[in-house]
Amino acid sequence: MTKFGQDLIESANEALAIALGKAKPARTITVETVDVAAIRKRLGLSQDAFAKKFGLSAATLRDWEQGRRQMDRTAQAFLKVIDRAPEVVEKALKAA
Amino acid sequence: MTKFGQDLIESANEALAIALGKAKPARTITVETVDVAAIRKRLGLSQDAFAKKFGLSAATLRDWEQGRRQMDRTAQAFLKVIDRAPEVVEKALKAA
DNA sequence: GATCTTATACGGCATTGCCGTAGTCTGGTC
DNA sequence: GACCAGACTACGGCAATGCCGTATAAGATC
Numbered sequence: 001m002t003k004f005g006q007d008l009i010e011s012a013n014e015a016l017a018i019a020l021g022k023a024k025p026a027r028t029i030t031v032e033t034v035d036v037a038a039i040r041k042r043l044g045l046s047q048d049a050f051a052k053k054f055g056l057s058a059a060t061l062r063d064w065e066q067g068r069r070q071m072d073r074t075a076q077a078f079l080k081v082i083d084r085a086p087e088v089v090e091k092a093l094k095a096a
Numbered sequence: 097m098t099k100f101g102q103d104l105i106e107s108a109n110e111a112l113a114i115a116l117g118k119a120k121p122a123r124t125i126t127v128e129t130v131d132v133a134a135i136r137k138r139l140g141l142s143q144d145a146f147a148k149k150f151g152l153s154a155a156t157l158r159d160w161e162q163g164r165r166q167m168d169r170t171a172q173a174f175l176k177v178i179d180r181a182p183e184v185v186e187k188a189l190k191a192a
Numbered sequence: 193g194a195t196c197t198t199a200t201a202c203g204g205c206a207t208t209g210c211c212g213t214a215g216t217c218t219g220g221t222c
Numbered sequence: 223g224a225c226c227a228g229a230c231t232a233c234g235g236c237a238a239t240g241c242c243g244t245a246t247a248a249g250a251t252c
Contacts, residue, residue, distance in 0.1 A: 046228080047229075056170055060168075066232070068232080072156075074152055074156065074170060075170045077151030081184070088184045089177050092176060158199080159240080164202080166239075
């Protein structure tokens with residue numbers, strides 16, 4: 001079985017436990033999905049190139065795309081802006 | 097003496113120690129300064145309003161402005177963009 | 193003085209940021 | 223087929239942050 005498959009099952013079990021009141025949600029966050037990989041691929045950039053262009057750490061980007069870490073609110077907001085106005089972001093950062 | 101004054105002195109002593117080779121830098125980062133409070137005040141917003149408008153956590157914003165926490169790379173990049181194109185950012189986030 | 197707003201200060205813990213590195217896959221070149 | 227380089231996945235690991243809450247201070251308005 002793939003790792004993704006295992007993760008899915010784990011998540012499902014956890015969700016069930018929470019629903020049954022047997023477990024508490026680790027945190028309550030709005031489940032807004034920001035698909036970094038999708039945004040990046042739409043821009044036709046490698047992970048390293050994307051990270052460099054938008055001032056991110058390549059390591060952190062990796063963690064996000066691999067589902068190892070959750071983006072915090074700041075990152076989510078930033079990624080949305082990158083998604084909608086990548087060129088503006090790029091220019092703003094170049095003007096540093 | 098103000099807290100800011102104390103911080104300054106502490107930082108100076110630490111920098112000296114590092115320069116003398118008596119201490120290691122906690123981390124090597126580019127010392128790019130992003131003054132959140134300045135950006136926010138220029139926009140005429142309270143901490144809460146600023147946080148809400150740009151999708152940040154008010155608690156995190158507080159920590160940054162109080163010098164309690166260091167902004168990570170993502171946050172620094174984002175803040176620069178907010179600094180240079182606040183309206184674009186705002187619109188991009190509204191279009192969620 | 194009473195009240196409201198805004199900002200500072202800080203305890204606290206789960207979770208992330210970021211570094212490094214090993215392994216896999218694909219496409220190109222010899 | 224063997225080999226190399228670029229891109230991605232996977233993950234150990236620790237210092238540091240994210241985010242919550244709350245108590246206190248300073249300024250404005252009544």
